[in-house]
Amino acid sequence: MGERRTVIPFGPQHPVLPEPIQLKLVLEDEKVVEALPQIGYIHRGLERLVKVRDFNQMVFVAERICGICSFQHAMSYCLSIERLMNIEVPERADYLRVIWSELHRVHSHLLWLGLMADAFGFEAMFMETWKIREAVVDMLEATAGSRVIISTCQVGGVRRDISPELLQQIVKLADDVQRRLKAIEHSILNDYTIKKRTVDKGIISKEQAWKLGAAGPTLRGSGVKWDARMIGYAGYKYLNFEPVVETAGDCYARTKVRFREMFAALDLLRQAIAKIPAGEINVKVKGNPEGEAFIQVEQPRGEVTYTVKANGTKNLEKMHVRTPTFANIPAFLTMLPGCELADVPVLALTIDPCISCTER
Amino acid sequence: MFGMLSPILKNGLGKPATRLYPFEKREAFDKARGQLEIDIDKCIFCGMCQRKCPSTCLSVEKAACKWELNPYNCIICGVCVEACPTKCLSLNKVYRTPVYVKENQIKIGKPPVKKTATKENS
Ligand code: SF4
Ligand code: SF4
Numbered sequence: 001m002g003e004r005r006t007v008i009p010f011g012p013q014h015p016v017l018p019e020p021i022q023l024k025l026v027l028e029d030e031k032v033v034e035a036l037p038q039i040g041y042i043h044r045g046l047e048r049l050v051k052v053r054d055f056n057q058m059v060f061v062a063e064r065i066c067g068i069c070s071f072q073h074a075m076s077y078c079l080s081i082e083r084l085m086n087i088e089v090p091e092r093a094d095y096l097r098v099i100w101s102e103l104h105r106v107h108s109h110l111l112w113l114g115l116m117a118d119a120f121g122f123e124a125m126f127m128e129t130w131k132i133r134e135a136v137v138d139m140l141e142a143t144a145g146s147r148v149i150i151s152t153c154q155v156g157g158v159r160r161d162i163s164p165e166l167l168q169q170i171v172k173l174a175d176d177v178q179r180r181l182k183a184i185e186h187s188i189l190n191d192y193t194i195k196k197r198t199v200d201k202g203i204i205s206k207e208q209a210w211k212l213g214a215a216g217p218t219l220r221g222s223g224v225k226w227d228a229r230m231i232g233y234a235g236y237k238y239l240n241f242e243p244v245v246e247t248a249g250d251c252y253a254r255t256k257v258r259f260r261e262m263f264a265a266l267d268l269l270r271q272a273i274a275k276i277p278a279g280e281i282n283v284k285v286k287g288n289p290e291g292e293a294f295i296q297v298e299q300p301r302g303e304v305t306y307t308v309k310a311n312g313t314k315n316l317e318k319m320h321v322r323t324p325t326f327a328n329i330p331a332f333l334t335m336l337p338g339c340e341l342a343d344v345p346v347l348a349l350t351i352d353p354c355i356s357c358t359e360r
Numbered sequence: 361m362f363g364m365l366s367p368i369l370k371n372g373l374g375k376p377a378t379r380l381y382p383f384e385k386r387e388a389f390d391k392a393r394g395q396l397e398i399d400i401d402k403c404i405f406c407g408m409c410q411r412k413c414p415s416t417c418l419s420v421e422k423a424a425c426k427w428e429l430n431p432y433n434c435i436i437c438g439v440c441v442e443a444c445p446t447k448c449l450s451l452n453k454v455y456r457t458p459v460y461v462k463e464n465q466i467k468i469g470k471p472p473v474k475k476t477a478t479k480e481n482s
Contacts, residue, residue, distance in 0.1 A: 057414035060437055128367055131377050138389075145393040145451075151437045159438075160391070180367075187364045 004028065008341070012041050016119045016345040019355035023348075027341060035336040037329060043359045047319050054314040055081055055289055059154055062306075065321060066357035067148050068108045069299040071100045073357075074153035076297040077319075079233060080306045081155045084289035093157035094235035095276040099170065100144065100152060101234070102265040102272070106177065107136040108300035109258045109265075112352045113188070116255065119345045120197050125184065132180050139173050142166060157282025167273045174266040181262060188259060198251035202335035202347040205249055214331035215324040216302020217261065218351050221254035223247035228298035239271045254350040288312050299324055301352045323357035388453035393436045395452055396429060402448035403427055404472040409440035409449060429465045431456060 006027045012020035020041040026034040049061050062077035063070045075097050082089060110133035117125035137147050143162045144150035152160045162170075188194060204214070209222035219226060220243060227243035229236045244260045246253035289310035296305050302324030309318040328351040335347050371377075379386065388394065405422040417433035418440060420426070441449045 053414060057412075057439075060414040060435060060439075124364060124368070128364075128371075134377075141392060142389040143391065145389070145391040145438075146436070149435075151393075151435070159442075183367050184364065 005033070010344060014345075016115070016349060017353065017355075018115075019353065021353065021355050021358070023336075023344070025336070025341065025344065030341050032336050032339050032341060032344065035333050037333060039329075039355070039358055041359070042355065046360045047321060050316040050319045052315075055310070055316055056155060056285075058316065058319070060151060062319075062321075063149055063151060063153070065323070065360045066299075066354055068111065068354065069104060069301065069304075069357070070149045071097075071104050071153060072297055072299045072304070073321075074151075075101065075234065076295050076304055076306045077308075078153050078155050079297065080293045080295040080308045081289050081310075083293040083295065084291050084308065084310055085155075085285065085287065087156055087283060087285060089157050089234075090280040090283060091235075091238075091277050092161075092279045093281045095238070095272050096158045096162060096235075096281065097153065098235035098239065098272045099162065099167075099269060099276075100140070100150065100158075102269045103136055103140055103170075105265045105300045106262050106269075107133050107140070108352075109262045110136065112258060112300075112349070113255075116346075116349045117188075119349050120193070122194070125187065128184055132177055135173060136177065139170060142169070154282060156285040157280070159282065161281050167276065171270055171273050174269045178263065178266050181259075185259070189256060194255075195252065197343070197346055198255055198350070199248075201251045201343050202339060202350060203248070203250045204331055204335050206247075208334060209249065209331055212330040212334060213327050214302075215327040216298070216300070216352075217254050217257040218302065218328050218331055220245050221257045221350075222249035226303075228296040228303045231296060233295070233297060235272060236268075238275060239268055241268060251346060251350040258352070288314050289316070301325055301354055301357075302327060304357075321360055323354070323360060325351065325354045325358045328353075329358070388455075390453075392453045392455075393438060393451045394454040395431065395456055396434055396436065396440070397450050397452050398427060398429075398467055399448045399450075400427060400467040400469040402446045403467075403469050404446055405469070406445060408443045408445060412439050412443040414439060425469045425471055427467045427469065430462075431465055432462045 008025045010023040010025050011017050012022045022038040024036040025032050046061055050058055059074050059077055063074040065073045110129045114126040114129040140150055141147045143166055144152045152158050204222055206223040209219050210224055225243055225245050229241055244257050244264055246257050290312040292309045294307050296303055304324055305322045307320040308316055311317045332351045405420050405425055407420040410418045410420045415433050415435050417430040419428045438451055441451055
């Protein structure tokens, strides 16, 4: 029996994966013994665009690496250029960046939670979480003018301010989202079916996660206390923040990390709004960047790193982005051997795959 | 198992979360970015918007007094609005509607005689 091996292609089009990645799953009966990934279906070559677009225009290209974490991509890019040019961003801009980042985190995690629930057939939860998410996305539109790709970051600060009334509305929204999340918390974290599908599935140990370079909730779900927000970029240096860590390293732990991270994000929103100072929102940028800079930023899916190299002209020489999903693929491939075929979609979703950022 | 009971009851007995779209429309937010508009009479065809546009969807021809926009490549970022020296560009709140044929938006203006003259003098 054990000799009979079957290879099943999982993706690039698959109901649970809205994005194209292919896994060749080698199966023995129903059990996965090996998984070979194939990426590159939608590679866009965005990093290469630095040769064509100037460094200010590149903000909008960076933003399009991923729709869901768009603001954080733009912010990471701007932070790296600001580091090159020694630009001091006004404090209000730092706070506004935190507010938009955390709104993005909440809506990304809600989106993920919906997809996750959908993956094991919990349609009602899918609709419930997306309903909550809608309010968050509406708030992004009310404050920035656009629902997903909000184009508010620029080198030297932000392009739009948020009025005090809107800030109060964000606080109200945070309370409302918190209340609605609390109402479904029990069904997500204690449900028999969800536990059956996630507990002790796809375990990856602390050492493995660290060695394989996992990022974000995948890393923290395995007990590693590392969150790039601890570095204190943008406005995070003014706020109290404790990373959410779970130790089990299984799918359930990763789900729990993301769920609790939403509360942490809502708390950060409230803190930022309570503390935000008045003042300028951007500074004028003169000259061209020169040198090399490296930036780490925590996105909803994990840590993104930007490396930029500039030579004093308006076009950068090189930009390199390491995105969280790309970093999580080795960990994902380590989780797969030994699991059942039916668990593969759930395992895939617990790393929150985003192929558009993997194939930037 | 009964964890979802309260959201389910609320959803069942409360108002629907969706709108009956074509009959009931949502008001656009004040800051919403819908479409790019130009007041061509104020344009001096300096080409600033074209140089700043990140998606290269604008082209300005000074000699022909032509301002051309490909609205389907425009990402509605508003960079051109901020860059325009005469403030003739603006973003309105209405989103683009779907079309069958994607046509460029071409505006022909008058040569900015007076404005450039006063600028050169000052
Ligand atoms: S920047 Fe303004 S004035 Fe200059 S060409 Fe563009 S629209 Fe016309
Ligand atoms: S809004 Fe942005 S993309 Fe559209 S024309 Fe202006 S600069 Fe170009």
